[in-house]
Amino acid sequence: MLTIILNEWKILVRNRAIVYITILFILSLVSVVWMGVVQNINQKEIQQSAQKHIRSQWDNLKPMNPHRAAHYGSYAFKPISILNSLDDGISAITGNVLKLEGHVQNEIVYSEASQAISLSKFGKLKSSLLLQYMIPLFLIFLAYSSISSEKESGRLKLLVFQGVSFFKLIFSKSISIWFYGLFLLTITISAQTFLGVVNQEILYRIALIFLSYACYYYVIACLTTYFSAYLKDNTSALSSILATWIIWTIFLPRIWGNSVEKFYPLPSRQDFKATMKEDRSKGIDGHNPTDERREKLKNRYLKEYNVDSLKQLPINFDGIVMQEDEEYGNLVWDKHFGSNYAIYKSQKKLYQLSGILNPFASLQSLSMGLCGNDMVHHLDFLEKAEKYRRYLIKELNDKHAFGGSKTGNWKWTVDETFFKSVEGFNYRSPSIYEKIVHYIRDIFFLMTWMFVTTLLLRFNINKNNLL
Amino acid sequence: MNRYLKIVLIEFSHFSRSPFKITSLIFYVLAVIYGCQNGYALIKKHNDEITSIKSGYKSHIDKMLVQYEEIEQGSIKKPRRDPSVPYWAIWNTPSYAFKYPSPMMVFSLGQSEQYGYYKKVSNWSTTFDNDLAQEIANPERLSIGTLDFNFVLIYLTPILLIIMLFNIGGLERDMNFNKLIYLSNVTKKNWLMARFLFYFILLIILLFSLLSFYGLLSGVFQNEIISFFNLLLLIFIYVLVWFTIFYIINFSGSGSPDQALKMISTWLILCIIIPGAFHQFSSLKHPTNYMTDYLDVSRDQKYAIFELSTDVHQSKLVESFPNLKNTKYAGDTTVDRSIVSKCISALVNELNKKVASQIEKSSEDKNQFIKRYFLFNPVIYFQNKVNAFSKTDYYAYRDYRQHIQSIIDKKINFILEDTWNKVNIKKEKYIQYVEIFE
DSSP states (O other): HOOOOOHHHHHHHHOOHHHHHHHHHHHHHHHOOOOOOOHHHHHHHHHHHHHHHHHHHHHHOOOHHHHHHHHHHHHEEEOOOOGGGTTTTTTTTTTTTTEETTTEEOOOOOOGGSSSSSTTTTOOHHHHIIIIHHHHHHHHHHHHHTTTHHHTTTTTHHHHHHHOOOOHHHHHHHHHHHHHHHHHHHHHHHHHHSOOOOOOHHHHHHHHHHHHHHHHHHHHHHHHHHHHHHHHSHHHHHHHHHHHHIIIIIIHHEEEEHHHHHHHHHOOOOHHHHHHHHHHHHHTEEEEEEEOHHHHHHHHHHHTTOSSSSOOOOOOOHHHHHHHHHHEEEEEEEEHHHHHHHHHHHHHHHHHHGGTTTHHHHHHHHHHHHHSSSHHHHHHHHHHHHHHHHHHHHHHHHHHHSOOOOTTTTTTBBOOOHHHOOOOOOOOOOHHHGGGGGGHHHHHHHHHHHHHHHHHHHOOOOHHHHH | OHHHHHHHHHHHHHHOHHHHHHHHHHHHHHHHHHHHHHHHHHHHHHHHHHHHHHHHHHHHHHHHHHHHHHHHHTTSOOOOOOOTTTTHHTTTTTOEOOOOOOOGGGOOOOOGGGGGEEEEEEEETTTGGGGGOOOOHHHHHHHHOOOOOIIIIIIIIIHHHHHHHHHTTHHHHHHTTTHHHHHTSHHHHHHHHHHHHHHHHHHHHHHHHHHHHHHHHHHHHHHHHHHHHHHHHHHHHHHHHHHHHHHHHHHOOOSSHHHHHHHHHIIIIIIIHHHHHHHHHHHHHSSSOHHHHHHHHIIIIIIHHHSSSSSHHHHHHHOOOOGGSTTTTTOOOOOOHHHHTTHHHHHHHHHHHHHHHHHHHHHHHHHHHHHHHHTTTTHHHHHHHHHHHHHOOOHHHHHHHHHHHHHHHHHHHHHHHHHHTTTOOOOOHHHHHOOOOO
């Protein structure tokens, strides 16, 4: 087997066109990784400077009433994932700026895609674009005639007469082509490791990325060789594998992607807002002094502090009301945003099932997930930003309530010392260990495809197909 | 001439005997139908949503009218937000800005999924408010993209052509009887062209028929006939460009696999690699805007205006809106805080307009950068042209933002004029407001 693989590589190396294309690939992959890293650094600097700018405004706030500061709010800017230079996933589509303020959980806005005319439908020229589209196609072109041309030239008969087993022959040819894919993959991953930032977490992720692409290339190499062995000539083999590639990469992701939204429909923004407003109205209204629920809360506090009027309270009841309003609001946001997030997750699970038919879908999902640019990571950012918003507003409301002011004193202010004491928003991207559970399906389907294509080569090719 | 006509007709029998090609064509037709159907469904969804919003605000207007009657009859007290004051009357005048879907949207969803298409407009609104965000959608689905007609045309048509054309001329070379053909008094150039012509005619007829059907269904012929014919012309040119590229490949090809390889590589380079490269370059040159300028206006600068004294507000208002000098209040010698404070949104709006124009300019710079290289990135040119005909491109939404701004301005002008002229708003005047903003 090793002899066949070495022999195949010798043939590859002797072919000048392949050598030139390989050099071109290596240069393209390295320069694309480099460009991605440069873009990442630029974008990260801009994001960090925006975050610093907002923080310095917060730190230097003029003396202000805490509730006014809650309306003033803060902003969270979605950070760039370090492996964005490999695969930017959904990052161009999602918004980048999230306002964090009192009374409301906002949605993330200002996506890159909304800031210019339409560009590539397949994403930026990142390594993932080459690794997902170009290299598999090149592997197809290397493999489609690997057996059929041996058949057509009659060389196959000679090899068989020399005692080579069918399976060993076909499998070795697949493996030699797979190794070529692995070679290009190694170049990309090495470039990313040398040019980009590396730590233990990134190394784990990079290793998993390598394995995912390696699985997919294995499937492509085996399937193409299978077609080459099974079908009667080069043309049939090429047509069939190209048709499969087109269905996998162009048709199925879109059609399945559209269909999952029909199975698990999301509410329209209008309905979403209206139902949230409806639920919100059932709680306390912090800004309405005649609100009935506020009255009940007031009586509770008067009783607790054993006083007759709000003026006698040692605390500022307005702050209490605001926090109560917030707590109720949080239940509402959790219900409605939570429901949307649950739908997103169901949609993703259903989409991942398309991996049964389409290993490309599993690869794509794994690639953007491992690079930290899929919906799972996006939702993680939104959830952590919301958690921070709740912390921020609670700090302000508690200061309002217990900071030394009296009820009704809206002119009472706190100075920058307090504002500086409120922690800023520092987002830590989750480790792959925390999120790997979301990608089990993708991993399973890719491995199943590896198994199935190996079985195809082992049991579905016989003498009749080959000779 | 008859000989070439015969070749065109014979190609039909070649085609009809190839189940692979017929299946591909059927898939393609299904994709066109699916794409148009997606567009049609989105038009319907947008229209339904707009109708539902409109019906919602009609009930609000009815409530307001009853309130005016009751106040005028003296049966209720004026509420905290007194509707006889111009500011609150205008506040209670429902005004939505809609981006009505063009019937041409059936052919391209374009960037419609990146933007909102309805917005409740108040005097405090801006063109970059949170509620102008895109419809709620799965970001991964958006990233993969929707299979609309534009996608089918731009990306799948060349693939269909590859399947149809890759073995034309190649098969004969594979089987080594290509020279026999040229013995029959036909030139290679014309023989290939005649065979290509069959597929060109077939595809054009098919596309034009399907498009006309969906055009009829969505009402294109009543409203957008020029855009529709422009689209047909664009399709004709686009398909012709691909036929020309593939013709050159086949003319110089050395067999079906060689031709298929070159065709698919050309597709990959023109449809994926070049657009991807320009996408990447444009992001390097014009990184994502985090809108900090806008955020500064919407917070710090707005708060700075709030901090100013009423005197300063008044002088700034007069400076920005010289027409106010001719109002009733301008003649008063004392400063009326209740009048001036209701007009502060006008000052904030001026700041918002200024920063919005900077943001639009930076987006336009990025657009110009992309457009400058359309010659090297032709597929994206065609893609954006189809979006433009369908009014789903960036510019259609920029126009929509301008429309929103014009409503904000109108609201502010009414607040300024009527507040400074101390107009007492009654039912009739409220109805006028409603009609103006309807």
